[in-house]
Amino acid sequence: MQIHLTETDQDLRDILALQKQNHVSQVSADVQAREGFVTLQYTLAELQQLHAAAPSIIARADGRLVGYALAAMPAVRGLVPPLDELFTMAETLPYHGRSLADHPYYLMGQICVAEGYRGVGLFDQLYQAHRAAYSSQYQLLVTDIAARNTRSLRAHQRVGFQALHRFLDPVSEQEWVVVGWDWQPGQ
DSSP, rough: EEEEOOHHHHHHHHHHEEEHBBBBTTSSSHHHHHHBOOOOOOHHHHHHHHHHHSSEEEEEEEEEEEEEEEOOOOTTTTHHHHHHHHHHHTTSSTTEEGGGGSSSSSEEEEEOOTTTSTTTTHHHHHHHHHHHHHTOOEEEEEEEEEEOOOOHHHHHHHHHHHEEEEETTTTTTTTEEEEEEESSTTT
């Protein structure tokens, strides 16, 4: 298995294909409960802009994309409305006695592991690759997870994420959990 930064538009198109296969609209309720799901649907243009700000991490096995973890840097605010909402919310959250905005952070735009590659440590490897690539510039990696996506919540906790905030989205009527992974505790 190869884990590396995105490099080409083909990498981005492969991300879109894996995203589509695992989107909440394409996955049965039973599979959602057991395996998890993704909620955002990016376009190629949006992924190109995310990539231009900072490459994301992908995993390939035998040439096939089997996982990705999208980097959403502060420079992309306004690109994807749900990300912009999360950036805005994150900046209002307290963290170590100050605003989260006072700490260098970026967002996990989405993480996904293909069926057949779950439960073998790839999720953790994708996040460790993020840490290796970006911890010299950022203290925190922040994301939000649908509270009903219990597999994802457990996996994020295992990696080192801690819950920062819970909220009810009035549009989707779903509860979400904002989580953060602090790479420089005590800062």
